[in-house]
Amino acid sequence: RLNLEKKYDLIILDQSLGINIIKNIKQKNVILMAYDSMQLYFKRKSQIDSQGFISKIYNLSQSYFYKKLQGNTYDMFNKIYFVSENDSDFEKSKNPKYRDKLDFINLGVDFEKFSKDRYEESKEDIIVFTGIMSYAPNKDAAIYFAKDIMPKILEKRPKAKFLIVGKDPDEDILALRSDNIKVTGFVNDIVEVISSAKIYVSPLRFGTGMKNKVLEAMSTSKAIVASEVSIEGIKELIHNENIYIAKNDEEWVTYVCDLIDDTNKNKIFGEKCREVILQNYNWKKSYNKIIE
Numbered sequence: 001r002l003n004l005e006k007k008y009d010l011i012i013l014d015q016s017l018g019i020n021i022i023k024n025i026k027q028k029n030v031i032l033m034a035y036d037s038m039q040l041y042f043k044r045k046s047q048i049d050s051q052g053f054i055s056k057i058y059n060l061s062q063s064y065f066y067k068k069l070q071g072n073t074y075d076m077f078n079k080i081y082f083v084s085e086n087d088s089d090f091e092k093s094k095n096p097k098y099r100d101k102l103d104f105i106n107l108g109v110d111f112e113k114f115s116k117d118r119y120e121e122s123k124e125d126i127i128v129f130t131g132i133m134s135y136a137p138n139k140d141a142a143i144y145f146a147k148d149i150m151p152k153i154l155e156k157r158p159k160a161k162f163l164i165v166g167k168d169p170d171e172d173i174l175a176l177r178s179d180n181i182k183v184t185g186f187v188n189d190i191v192e193v194i195s196s197a198k199i200y201v202s203p204l205r206f207g208t209g210m211k212n213k214v215l216e217a218m219s220t221s222k223a224i225v226a227s228e229v230s231i232e233g234i235k236e237l238i239h240n241e242n243i244y245i246a247k248n249d250e251e252w253v254t255y256v257c258d259l260i261d262d263t264n265k266n267k268i269f270g271e272k273c274r275e276v277i278l279q280n281y282n283w284k285k286s287y288n289k290i291i292e
Contacts, residue, residue: 007027008027008029009029010029010030010031010291011025011027011029011030011031012030012031012033012290013030013031013032013033013077014033015032015033015034015035022073022076022077029078030076030077030078031077031078031079031080031081031290032073032074032077032079032080032081033081034070034080034081034082034087034091035082035083035209036082036083036084036087036208036209037066037082037087037088037090037091037208037209038062038063038066038070038208039063039064039066039067039070039090039091039094040063040087040090040091040208041063041206041207041208042059042060042062042063042066043059043060043063044206044207044208044229045059045136045137045206046059046060046063047206048140048205048206067094070091070095071094071095074095074098074101074102075098077101078101079101079103080098080101080102080103081103081104081105081290082102082103082104082105082209083104083105083106083107083209083210083233084104084208084209084210084232084233085104085233085235086208086232086233087104087208087209087232087233088102088103088104104233105286105289105290106210106233106280106281106285106286107210107212107215107281107286108281108282108283108284108285108286109212109215109216109218109219109277109281109282110219111219111274111277111278111281111282113191114191114194114216114219114220115191115219115220115221116195116220116221116222116270116274118191118192118195119191119192119195119196120195120196121195121196121197121198122196122197122198124159124161124198125157125159125160125161125198125260126160126161126163126196126197126198126199127150127153127160127161127162127163127197127198127199127200127201127256128162128163128165128193128194128196128197128199128200128201129141129142129145129162129163129164129165129200129201129202129203130165130166130190130193130194130200130213130216130217131165131166131213132166132167132168133164133166133167133168133169133170133173134167134168134169134170137204137205137206137207138166138204139170139172139173140204140205140206141202141203141204141205141227142164142173142176142203143172143173143176144203144205145162145201145203145252146162146164146176146181147176148249149203149249149252149253149256150162150180150181152249152253153253153256153257154180156253156257157257157260160180160256160260161180161181161182162180162181162182163182163184163193163197164176164181164182164183164184165184165187165190165193166184166185166186167185167186168185168186169183169185190216191216191220194216194217194220194222195220195222197222198223198259198260198266199222199223199224199225199256199259199260199266200214200217200220200222200223200224200225201224201225201226201252201256202214202217202224202225202226202227202230202231203226203227203230203246203252204226204227204229204230205227205229206229207229207230208232209232209233210232210233210234211230211231211232211234214226214230214231214234215234215277215281217273218234218273218274218276218277219273219274219277219281220274221270221271221273221274222270222273223259223265223266223267223269223270223273224243224244224269224273225243225244225245225246225252225255225256225259226243226244226245226246227245227246227247228245228247231243231245234276236276236280237273237276241272242268242269242272242273242276243269243273244258244259244269
């Protein structure tokens with residue numbers, strides 16, 4: 001429990017907790033872990049075609065709410081961290097007087113745990129997407145890929161299978177199940193599931209921050225096809241060098257089929273992604289940046 005009368009060398013507050021109690025903290029050396037730009041998150045969510053009019057208005061109002069809330073509290077912290085440079089840059093553009101306070105840190109990965117060496121890859125053409133399925137961006141991504149992309153892939157590669165992996169799938173997600181689409185719900189070992197797949201996809205259409213799911217797939221040496229939103233903040237990912245970045249339905253189909261067929265490119269992409277993780281994404285670097 002935080003003792004507000006005690007003097008601490010440094011206080012690091014989580015976003016939801018931090019904004020609520022910062023006014024009661026007297027000392028000045030306080031850091032806010034904002035994680036994502038919620039203003040940007042709701043702005044993007046309002047732009048998704050599947051959203052109805054009421055949802056769009058709600059999301060735009062939420063974006064405005066967070067703009068006002070964060071703008072009124074940033075001056076109370078001496079540093080605010082996001083987990084994506086893109087989110088940090090967005091907030092700087094909206095709050096220029098706080099530019100020196102706004103920064104980002106890279107997330108880290110347990111690269112020993114998330115390693116393909118622990119399991120064998122399946123011989124089947126398995127495509128996997130992971131995430132908590134009650135989280136709106138993940139749900140939207142799973143439905144989009146299953147309904148708009150997977151049928152076109154099956155026309156070209158009829159043996160392909162799509163695994164939707166993660167806890168809390170609702171009726172909309174469960175309704176996607178078919179002979180070629182499996183919804184697992186919670187799994188005990190996510191590394192085993194990712195390792196068994198031939199391709200990892202991240203078809204997020206909105207969201208903010210650096211995506212843990214993508215970093216974990218990279219660490220597991222998976223060949224990845226992802227949307228632009230999915231790889232924000234991971235500057236080392238370069239299209240057609242270590243990843244495929246799909247911008248439309250046709251590209252999704254083409255890139256997935258290519259990585260199913262081209263085992264050499266599949267392997268090279270995966271190995272290069274693993275190397276990016278080993279060189280750049282560990283928790284020690286993030287920790288040192290915060291306390292420096």
